[in-house]
Amino acid sequence: MPPTRRRGPDLTEAIMRTTVELGQELGYARLSIEAIAARAGVGKHTVYRRWPSKGALLLDSLLSVNGAALDYPDTGDVLADLRTQIHAIVELLGRAPLDSLFRAMIGEAQHDTGVAAALNERFIAPQARKTVVRLEKAREQGQLSPDFDLDLAMTILSGPLYFRLLITQEPLTPAYVDRVLKALFTGMRPRP
């Protein structure tokens, strides 16, 4: 007798794990719901009941399997804290073996409204919010010029990173991150 039939949350978990696993083996283009279901030992319907598309499934899988924490440290030194945090993100999005899946998922967001929305709500926006909150605290402590636009700062921090990741597709080195950080802080520091 096989173990009692699996249900609900167990299955959801198992399918997401399989998705990431198989995605790494095959690459996004050759990844199919058909294959995921087969590998997970699950009917296709069981997948479709939970996710409307390959993109949505991959998004969920990546975030749930890995996107857990990424919370800002607060050591009192903004620059150091930002660097720590960005390095963590780079580690997640820009390093093998998950980088290509993350890139593919963002690619999917370009022609799948649902994926785009979920990506923003569940990953991008929260990260952005944390960054801004950390910057606000620094400003209150006089570490930043009081009239600098912090939303813009967040954008200038993130933009170049994603530019490298998605557009030029050069490796995201710590050095690059540091150069961006330094340039930004030069502009943000309170003038004497």
Next chain:
Amino acid sequence: MPPTRRRGPDLTEAIMRTTVELGQELGYARLSIEAIAARAGVGKHTVYRRWPSKGALLLDSLLSVNGAALDYPDTGDVLADLRTQIHAIVELLGRAPLDSLFRAMIGEAQHDTGVAAALNERFIAPQARKTVVRLEKAREQGQLSPDFDLDLAMTILSGPLYFRLLITQEPLTPAYVDRVLKALFTGMRPRP
């Protein structure tokens, strides 16, 4: 009697026009080489002889149909010239009806190496080069701090733009562009 059978360059042109046209009607996801060939009144072979994939065809089509010019003006005022140029790019990538196809094509580059390479070589790198060249000229004329990293400047200029375009997918307003420009120049200007 049908018009004499078309060949070579004519066909290439016609197929690319059809691609953009049909891409706008159907969206990238539902666009297929099958449909393009049918609409263009062309055998599938004729398409495959010219392009290896849907992504490559779309890239070619978008760049050939539209990406022609985008050359930097030189009025002597760097800031104004950059603004002009960036507005032109935003107009191209961020405005209906082509924005969604451009976004889809960049999305495709995330899991198609060939598209990624071509996108860089034929669009991104040339633009970047032009930007850097224009900045260099400005620096020679003392408009910029002599120790600022111009490659980095280019990245900080482009990054937030693509971040908005691809990640948060908010509209690319002139105001946003100007805020980025202003922040960057605050950091780049020679200190008194």
Next chain:
Amino acid sequence: MPPTRRRGPDLTEAIMRTTVELGQELGYARLSIEAIAARAGVGKHTVYRRWPSKGALLLDSLLSVNGAALDYPDTGDVLADLRTQIHAIVELLGRAPLDSLFRAMIGEAQHDTGVAAALNERFIAPQARKTVVRLEKAREQGQLSPDFDLDLAMTILSGPLYFRLLITQEPLTPAYVDRVLKALFTGMRPRP
């Protein structure tokens, strides 16, 4: 509050009624146990507990909803009685709206042994028996040649009817029935 939950025989009845009803709406091919259960407001289990297959359910439903009577009259005139009886059968099997379901059920019997057996035991054989009994009585009364094979007579009476119903699928007109009857009686009458 819904009416108190139904049980046993009530349910059996309700399911069979729904089957015939839905069968008429959708046709046999698109009829499904899934849909019947849903329409009857019943769990699938409750259906499967009672019938092993769609065919078996339909057979039961048709016979129970309608196949009740069909008993031979006995007016003393064999020919008239046979005609009456056959017309009743034709009315049942060959007229809208149940004809197509009856035909489909007989069709099902062609690849479902259980349906075939049940169809014979519960409908065909009893009818045949009644016919033969009526003929025997007529023979005893000297209305038929004493050496005619009455089983064969029954077959010659039924066969052409089902041939029209199932094979040529032309309408079963009273005229046709009468022609068969007349021809048969010409052969069955005692020779002078």
Next chain:
Amino acid sequence: MPPTRRRGPDLTEAIMRTTVELGQELGYARLSIEAIAARAGVGKHTVYRRWPSKGALLLDSLLSVNGAALDYPDTGDVLADLRTQIHAIVELLGRAPLDSLFRAMIGEAQHDTGVAAALNERFIAPQARKTVVRLEKAREQGQLSPDFDLDLAMTILSGPLYFRLLITQEPLTPAYVDRVLKALFTGMRPRP
């Protein structure tokens, strides 16, 4: 190098052979276009391009693989010729291994208009016509009563046969055929 790719008629033939073969192995209910295509080494589309449904395919397959001849002999003796012909039909429809497929196909005709029409046009009607033609000749030669309805005779000949085949599903013995024939001829013979 594999042999040059198969086309058109070759494939049609191969698919029909596979259909009959697989139909015998699995039975009609478990026969699927999916399996046929796989076994024949053919894409599903290649099957659907040729036939609209499993029933239509099976009909074609059975008739093409086997239903070739079945032409009436003419020895001058009507009764003998009819017997010969009917025995041939019984051999085809009523004997393993094809009987169950033939029955299933006729079953399918009960809820598939297309199959019903094709079955009639391509098998039933031609056979009926041949029978009537043979009977007409016999009547011209004075072997039959001049006022007997020959269409009806055909029906009385065929009906009982299909009745046994489809309804009671008893074996179609030569003895049964002969009893029907004898009864019919008793009615058809010219009275002295």
Next chain:
DNA sequence: TAGTAATCGAGACGGTACGTCAAGTCTTGTC
């Protein structure tokens, strides 16, 4: 000017996956 090679349209072909449907089994919680 004829012959030959390339190019074309059309679309058949073997595949792969799609997203849907229903089958029949099993689980959960309610009555």
Next chain:
DNA sequence: GACAAGACTTGACGTACCGTCTCGATTACTA
């Protein structure tokens, strides 16, 4: 314990495109 509800695996459905491959026209170049 019977029930409604519905999750689950399985398997097939019929469709859409993929990229490759004939097949005969044209069409252009070569001899």
